[in-house]
Amino acid sequence: MTDWQAHERANRAGAALATTESGETYLYFDTAAAAPPVVAAVEAATDYLWKTARTGPYLPSLRAEIYAQLDEIRARVAAFMGAKPAELAFTRNGTESISLVARGLRFEPGDEIIVPDTEMLSNIAIWRMVANETGAKIVTVEGGTSGLLTPEAIAAAITDRTRLITFAAMSNVTGAVQPVTEICELAAARGVLTHVNAAQALGMMPVGLDVWPCDFISACTRKGLRAIEGSGVLAVRERHLAEMTPMLAGWWNASFDDAGEVVFPETARRFEAGSPNIPAILALGAAVDTAHGLGIGRIHDRVRELTTYAAAKLRELDGAQIYGPADDADRLGILPFNIAGVDPAKLTLALEARGIIIEAGHFMATPILAAFGVERMARVSLHYFNTTEEIDRLIAAIESERGTNA
The missing domain is CATH 3.40.640.10 (Type I PLP-dependent aspartate aminotransferase-like (Major domain))
Structure with a gap:
């Protein structure tokens, strides 16, 4: 069984991961744009x-x-x-x-x-x-x-x-x-x-x-x-x-x-x-x-597990809408979403201030935007270096920002 956290400590950012002003480690959920390179690279x-x-x-x-x-x-x-x-x-x-x-x-x-x-x-x-x-x-x-x-x-x-x-x-x-x-x-x-x-x-x-x-x-x-x-x-x-x-x-x-x-x-x-x-x-x-x-098969399985976990947690938020396949087995690593009454761009900036990196935009997703009457979406994208604990922290941060970023 791969110890993903031990691997990440060795390969994500070496001896010192970047931290926020409050001393917390940055959480990175934007691999779909670019992932943190492995240290060896x-x-x-x-x-x-x-x-x-x-x-x-x-x-x-x-x-x-x-x-x-x-x-x-x-x-x-x-x-x-x-x-x-x-x-x-x-x-x-x-x-x-x-x-x-x-x-x-x-x-x-x-x-x-x-x-x-x-x-x-x-x-x-x-x-x-x-x-x-x-x-x-x-x-x-x-x-x-x-x-x-x-x-x-x-x-x-x-x-x-x-x-x-x-x-x-x-x-x-x-x-x-x-x-x-x-x-x-x-x-x-x-x-x-x-x-x-x-x-x-x-x-x-x-x-x-x-x-x-x-x-x-x-x-x-x-x-x-x-x-x-x-x-x-x-x-x-x-x-x-x-x-x-x-x-x-x-x-x-x-x-x-x-x-x-x-x-x-x-x-x-x-x-x-x-x-x-x-x-x-x-x-x-x-x-x-x-x-x-690491093994591409093991990486695939790991990301699939995290995708299922993150999707379930997002759906627990009141007013959450996840776009794309209805069955999470048909997606991997990427979750576009909106929270009713919350501006996704403002949410992204607020999360960054908390040391949590996601992305927001229209992503050229014309059919989805038209069907749901939205102009842009937030997007969480995962990789094997993320953890369920990090996802929990992300969900808690989204919930706490709900009232301030409408």
């Missing part, structure tokens, strides 16, 4: 930066050591995502990963791209741009107030012109966990490509080309995986690499052949241009090692 990045300060970044021996490390990390991250090293690209964030897929494929006038109404901005904007530029068409599938997609709804939206389906494995708004395998299987049977946005899922549940029969997986690594900001990953099945056009070209990913033509590697490194973000990649390697050591 921070140390990997800062150790490298100190080396560059002492010797210069291009000391030949240091450079050789670092490039060897990047190859090793690519292999470890790829294995964590059920991919071959040749199928794994390092990116700056999940948004860049999505854009590399969208810009790398070729769309023709009349091609259809299915983008459900469950998606966040980064998995909407680039597809609309590509559609406008190429004459392709965006097709919407509704997730409704639950935020859950059904394979039947996806199947009904597929036509002979459908080229690709892009969707998030786990909603940033509701934590709704989509039936990824079923959607990807039915798409493949119709010859349709699938891109899965795993920004919220990576590090929280099993994710990978060996788990899902999809074509592309994109993700940032600052959330569930607990790496540092400024890194992301893109997994592309090997059979698609040669047909995709790199969005960026230059040093690191491009060269010239004998005829002077620009050529790219036959691996996913073709999507990486310019100097790699070495501190972030080193941090990513440490974060993956930490998650692998």
